[in-house]
Amino acid sequence: DGGITQSPKYLFRKEGQNVTLSCEQNLNHDAMYWYRQDPGQGLRLIYYSQIVNDFQKGDIAEGYSVSREKKESFPLTVTSAQKNPTAFYLCASRKQSADQPQHFGDGTRLSIL
Amino acid sequence: GQNIDQPTEMTATEGAIVQINCTYQTSGFNGLFWYQQHAGEAPTFLSYNVLDGLEEKGRFSSFLSRSKGYSYLLLKELQMKDSASYLCAVRAGNTGKLIFGQGTTLQVKP
Numbered sequence: 001d002g003g004i005t006q007s008p009k010y011l012f013r014k015e016g017q018n019v020t021l022s023c024e025q026n027l028n029h030d031a032m033y034w035y036r037q038d039p040g041q042g043l044r045l046i047y048y049s050q051i052v053n054d055f056q057k058g059d060i061a062e063g064y065s066v067s068r069e070k071k072e073s074f075p076l077t078v079t080s081a082q083k084n085p086t087a088f089y090l091c092a093s094r095k096q097s098a099d100q101p102q103h104f105g106d107g108t109r110l111s112i113l
Numbered sequence: 114g115q116n117i118d119q120p121t122e123m124t125a126t127e128g129a130i131v132q133i134n135c136t137y138q139t140s141g142f143n144g145l146f147w148y149q150q151h152a153g154e155a156p157t158f159l160s161y162n163v164l165d166g167l168e169e170k171g172r173f174s175s176f177l178s179r180s181k182g183y184s185y186l187l188l189k190e191l192q193m194k195d196s197a198s199y200l201c202a203v204r205a206g207n208t209g210k211l212i213f214g215q216g217t218t219l220q221v222k223p
Binding site: 035040048088090104106 | 117121143144146153154155156157158161163200202208209210211212213214215216
């Protein structure tokens with residue numbers, strides 16, 4: 001079945017550690033997005049990519065990094081510079097057409113140890 | 114700036130109708146989306162409006178007025194499984210980026 005797969009479902013980070021969240025899609029979508037969701041809040045955009053080997057910062061990119069080496073994959077690294085990383089992280093992808101919505105993976109819940 | 118407002122919480126009765134409002138201020142408006150999100154799960158797409166008017170999809174309808182910066186999601190014949198958060202999101206420009214409201218948590222009671 002086609003879809004978006006995020007892994008792991010739960011992740012714990014120690015102080016000073018970088019962690020990488022995986023996002024893979026087999027929908028042949030060009031665009032991919034990373035969001036962060038805090039309790040009781042809406043989604044905030046971290047990074048997005050419209051094409052392979054290109055990505056742009058969203059509204060809250062500080063402390064995060066991404067890569068887009070393959071169309072199917074858009075991993076997000078939460079670096080030690082991100083002082084408040086505890087959140088629910090959602091990856092989405094979209095076909096580049098005006099009326100197409102973003103489709104979301106099941107999310108990764110990141111917590112600090 | 115860009116801003117989206119939704120009520121934080123709503124309560125309704127099973128079998129009833131509920132309307133969730135969303136107002137927005139944004140430049141370069143290029144469509145409005147509604148998503149449903151159950152607790153701890155991913156958002157799922159419900160509806161899309163880019164022109165003024167009503168879009169109907171089964172029990173769910175969504176309305177848009179671009180001149181008023183206003184949309185609503187109408188849920189009919191409410192079921193217990195409709196208890197969830199409903200996210201209003203506006204697309205500005207051509208990048209596909211979405212700006213999300215904080216979401217409206219709907220509780221359906223028997």
